[in-house]
Amino acid sequence: xxxxxxxxxxxxxxxxxxxxxxxxxxxxxxxxxxxxxxxxxxxxxxxxxxxxxxxxxxxxxxxxxxxxxxxxxxxxxxxxxxxxxxxxxxxxxxxxxxxxxxxxxxxxxxxxxxxxxxxxxxxxxxxxxxxxxxxxxxxxxxxxxxxxxxxxxxxxxxxxxxxxxxxxxxxxxxxxxxxxxxxxxxxxxxxxxxxxxxxxxxxxxxxxxxxxxxxxxxxxxxxxxxxxxxxxxxxxxxxxxxxxxxxxxxxxxxxxxxxxxxxxxxxxxxxxxxxxxxxxxxxxxxxxxxxxxxxxxxxxxxxxxxxxxxxxxxxxxxxxxxxxxxxxxxxxxxxxxxxxxxxxxxxxxxxxxxxxxxxxxxxxxxxxxxxxxxxxxxxxxxxxxxxxxxxxxxxxxxxxxxxxxxxxxxxxxxxxxxxxxxxxxxxxxxxxxxxxxxxxxxxxxxxxxxxxx
Amino acid sequence: xxxxxxxxxxxxxxxxxxxxxxxxxxxxxxxxxxxxxxxxxxxxxxxxxxxxxxxxxxxxxxxxxxxxxxxxxxxxxxxxxxxxxxxxxxxxxxxxxxxxxxxxxxxxxxxxxxxxxxxxxxxxxxxxxxxxxxxxxxxxxxxxxxxxxxxxxxxxxxxxxxxxxxxxxxxxxxxxxxxxxxxxxxxxxxxxxxxxxxxxxxxxxxxxxxxxxxxxxxxxxxxxxxxxxxxxxxxxxxxxxxxxxxxxxxxxxxxxxxxxxxxxxxxxxxxxxxxxxxxxxxxxxxxxxxxxxxxxxxxxxxxxxxxxxxxxxxxxxxxxxxxxxxxxxxxxxxxxxxxxxxxxxxxxxxxxxxxxxxxxxxxxxxxxxxxxxxxxxxxxxxxxxxxxxxxxxxxxxxxxxxxxxxxxxxxxxxxxxxxxxxxxxxxxxxxxxxxxxxxxxxxxxxxxxxxxx
Numbered sequence: 001x002x003x004x005x006x007x008x009x010x011x012x013x014x015x016x017x018x019x020x021x022x023x024x025x026x027x028x029x030x031x032x033x034x035x036x037x038x039x040x041x042x043x044x045x046x047x048x049x050x051x052x053x054x055x056x057x058x059x060x061x062x063x064x065x066x067x068x069x070x071x072x073x074x075x076x077x078x079x080x081x082x083x084x085x086x087x088x089x090x091x092x093x094x095x096x097x098x099x100x101x102x103x104x105x106x107x108x109x110x111x112x113x114x115x116x117x118x119x120x121x122x123x124x125x126x127x128x129x130x131x132x133x134x135x136x137x138x139x140x141x142x143x144x145x146x147x148x149x150x151x152x153x154x155x156x157x158x159x160x161x162x163x164x165x166x167x168x169x170x171x172x173x174x175x176x177x178x179x180x181x182x183x184x185x186x187x188x189x190x191x192x193x194x195x196x197x198x199x200x201x202x203x204x205x206x207x208x209x210x211x212x213x214x215x216x217x218x219x220x221x222x223x224x225x226x227x228x229x230x231x232x233x234x235x236x237x238x239x240x241x242x243x244x245x246x247x248x249x250x251x252x253x254x255x256x257x258x259x260x261x262x263x264x265x266x267x268x269x270x271x272x273x274x275x276x277x278x279x280x281x282x283x284x285x286x287x288x289x290x291x292x293x294x295x296x297x298x299x300x301x302x303x304x305x306x307x308x309x310x311x312x313x314x315x316x317x318x319x320x321x322x323x324x325x326x327x328x329x330x331x332x333x334x335x336x337x338x339x340x341x342x343x344x345x346x347x348x349x350x351x352x353x354x355x356x357x358x359x360x361x362x363x364x365x366x367x368x369x370x371x372x373x374x375x376x377x378x379x380x381x382x383x384x385x386x387x388x389x390x391x392x393x394x395x396x397x398x399x400x401x402x403x404x405x406x407x408x409x410x411x412x413x414x415x416x417x418x419x420x421x422x423x424x425x426x427x428x429x430x431x432x433x434x435x436x437x438x439x440x441x442x443x444x445x446x447x448x449x450x451x452x453x
Numbered sequence: 454x455x456x457x458x459x460x461x462x463x464x465x466x467x468x469x470x471x472x473x474x475x476x477x478x479x480x481x482x483x484x485x486x487x488x489x490x491x492x493x494x495x496x497x498x499x500x501x502x503x504x505x506x507x508x509x510x511x512x513x514x515x516x517x518x519x520x521x522x523x524x525x526x527x528x529x530x531x532x533x534x535x536x537x538x539x540x541x542x543x544x545x546x547x548x549x550x551x552x553x554x555x556x557x558x559x560x561x562x563x564x565x566x567x568x569x570x571x572x573x574x575x576x577x578x579x580x581x582x583x584x585x586x587x588x589x590x591x592x593x594x595x596x597x598x599x600x601x602x603x604x605x606x607x608x609x610x611x612x613x614x615x616x617x618x619x620x621x622x623x624x625x626x627x628x629x630x631x632x633x634x635x636x637x638x639x640x641x642x643x644x645x646x647x648x649x650x651x652x653x654x655x656x657x658x659x660x661x662x663x664x665x666x667x668x669x670x671x672x673x674x675x676x677x678x679x680x681x682x683x684x685x686x687x688x689x690x691x692x693x694x695x696x697x698x699x700x701x702x703x704x705x706x707x708x709x710x711x712x713x714x715x716x717x718x719x720x721x722x723x724x725x726x727x728x729x730x731x732x733x734x735x736x737x738x739x740x741x742x743x744x745x746x747x748x749x750x751x752x753x754x755x756x757x758x759x760x761x762x763x764x765x766x767x768x769x770x771x772x773x774x775x776x777x778x779x780x781x782x783x784x785x786x787x788x789x790x791x792x793x794x795x796x797x798x799x800x801x802x803x804x805x806x807x808x809x810x811x812x813x814x815x816x817x818x819x820x821x822x823x824x825x826x827x828x829x830x831x832x833x834x835x836x837x838x839x840x841x842x843x844x845x846x847x848x849x850x851x852x853x854x855x856x857x858x859x860x861x862x863x864x865x866x867x868x869x870x871x872x873x874x875x876x877x878x879x880x881x882x883x884x885x886x887x888x889x890x891x892x893x894x895x896x897x898x899x900x901x902x903x904x905x906x
Contacts (some may be wrong), residue, residue: 120608194463
């Protein structure tokens with residue numbers, strides 16, 4: 001779908017004004033989180049792949065131009081410029097799966113100002129959603145401490161497209177599978193699922209329903225036990241499990257979907273073990289998130305895997321990220337804004353990271369500085385060129401590689417960053433050159449401001 | 454886009470089992486909210502139009518069938534059934550813009566169980582998002598007490614598709630315009646917008662930026678004043694406003710985007726009035742929601758309109774709705790589930806509403822009963838047939854009609870329902886026939902359950 005008009009009106013009226021004023025200089029915009037959401041000690045960068053696809057496909061169709069013409073807001077020269085317009089800029093970005101923090105650019109765009117401004121809204125949109133979800137998913141995985149996590153979010157994601165992006169981002173975050181079949185088809189993520197309460201109810205009784213499902217899937221049945229009563233359901237599952245075993249099959253698992261999981265999981269585990277079904281797993285779903293998973297794991301609940309839907313899929317405790325896309329340089333001159341509580345760092349930037357991974361101590365030190373500075377000693381740069389002249393300069397990375405990167409990145413974080421509640425992110429260190437540039441520009445703008453503060 | 458595989462794996466494995474067992478009876482599923490989110494005294498039903506479009510377009514493509522075949526989970530007879538499968542069922546639903554409450558079906562589907570089960574996930578998805586957003590938007594509009602509200606959510610909606618649905622649903626909720634140009638093109642919603650900080654920063658100074666924009670849009674410029682300092686920005690806007698007036702034009706407005714809006718709005722209003730610009734409006738944006746708007750309105754802040762983005766677009770304080778899609782009847786037999794805290798009402802249903810709109814007292818009484826019951830005296834039924842044999846039986850309603858319905862519905866609500874915090878929804882009254890049916894079915898299931906409770 002050509003995405004030209006999927007933007008905010010002001011991007012078009014600003015474009016009109018830039019054109020009228022003959023302003024066609026190169027602009028650099030920096031996309032970063034102004035702050036971390038509550039209870040987040042890090043972000044997992046994600047969404048770059050879709051953001052680059054958006055930039056590659058950015059076009060106005062003839063129908064779009066006709067619509068714009070009908071608004072009487074735009075001149076013929078602007079519509080001529082829009083016809084055949086492509087994004088021709090350069091993009092530097094963090095690789096997906098990289099851990100990052102507030103004020104660190106996830107992405108910087110350098111392009112003629114008209115182009116760079118037109119792509120603002122959808123770049124924020126693409127990076128926000130998957131970064132939010134990869135972060136939330138990574139926290140669930142961290143809380144799960146090795147247990148299997150499955151994405152169940154499609155039904156309560158914000159639209160079908162969001163459901164697809166949630167499946168992708170949660171896989172980067174460390175989920176092993178998704179219930180979303182189109183996501184499995186599109187991204188190669190393993191598909192997983194069990195059965196619904198309606199399935200049970202459509203049969204005369206629960207045991208008949210379990211038996212029917214086991215006939216269809218003798219080696220991969222996960223039976224939902226809470227339609228009428230979880231304990232009785234587990235007993236019925238035990239009966240079917242023994243019947244399967246007698247025919248050389250194995251009941252894969254049971255699913256709890258309501259009630260007190262800590263208590264129920266112990267009881268159903270015992271019932272399954274007594275039925276000789278020690279290889280049959282216990283899976284839990286229903287209103288779960290990282291906080292609940294951490295509590296269940298800490299309490300030793302015998303649960304082998306979790307289906308996590310709603311709260312992960314909308315990042316329920318932090319459903320938005322305060323992402324900004326700010327002009328940091330225009331026509332060779334660094335710029336910044338001074339708005340109360342929203343001041344920005346000027347100039348195209350780089351972020352460098354230095355890690356210490358001792359046996360007992362893991363530390364991370366990040367610097368932010370100007371793009372053309374040399375790296376602080378022992379630190380590696382995080383932003384790399386991924387697009388030039390509107391074309392990708394790096395191959396598409398397999399999703400599994402992004403998942404592995406996230407895993408390594410999080411394993412190397414200090415414990416304080418990873419806490420579920422009140423985590424402490426590392427302090428970001430601006431380089432002396434960046435401080436100095438900010439001081440210079442602020443000083444030029446300051447006389448005006450000081451009069452009112 | 455054919456949407457066949459945009460579903461959960463279990464829908465397919467259940468379909469496989471239904472087919473293998475020869476179960477092809479008619480099923481009725483009821484879609485309802487199990488409870489209202491915190492601080493919600495009502496829901497505004499929305500999303501039906503897109504849900505019906507989904508049902509009309511539901512198909513598996515050849516590529517989908519090849520993918521399913523490759524999983525080795527499905528038999529040839531099932532894939533044959535899926536080839537050419539269409540949704541052939543009946544749908545009864547609340548009209549969009551109707552106010553509703555917990556446990557009241559927003560929609561009921563009656564179809565062969567295989568079909569009705571396959572569409573579960575996306576029906577929940579479509580109805581959830583727009584109902585959430587129309588409700589959140591309606592609360593913002595209620596808080597705004599007549600002030601103009603504009604949707605600024607595209608950049609922080611969960612994907613571009615979500616941004617489109619947010620624009621549509623917020624218009625139903627009473628917003629007057631959207632910044633989303635494609636939504637304006639698609640839905641005929643008025644487009645609105647101002648300018649970005651980057652625009653100001655790209656000029657040598659703020660006054661030059663304002664003048665350039667005013668040259669391009671002399672009669673509809675809304676100048677963003679907080680890039681460096683809101684008060685100084687308003688002074689510069691005043692200069693440009695006088696220049697425009699001298700040439701027979703009028704500065705449309707200024708926009709505040711940071712700082713203390715209660716204080717700043719008074720100061721900038723005074724500056725504009727002193728400059729003879731009493732017709733120039735003050736518009737505020739940045740982190741707003743219904744709570745903040747209500748406070749500003751209660752405090753008498755001279756703000757004429759609000760741009761509401763992030764917190765409306767993700768329904769930040771309640772980003773998900775506990776929507777269930779439950780089997781209530783199969784092959785002529787009513788069904789229910791008894792899961793802890795999630796028990797359901799059996800049978801195909803109707804909701805009837807009786808309103809009293811006295812001068813001093815507004816009351817609302819809702820009954821829920823079986824679909825074939827007659828209406829309680831003086832009450833009107835809310836669920837109406839909108840699709841039969843897979844085809845729409847009612848014309849598409851214009852968006853403006855849905856907006857008007859929402860307005861009338863909310864105006865008729867008791868004050869207790871409309872409170873911003875701790876509202877009190879009306880009590881839902883089950884009919885005697887529904888109580889009796891529930892008792893009967895529960896009694897049949899109870900002996901099993903009582904053993905463990």
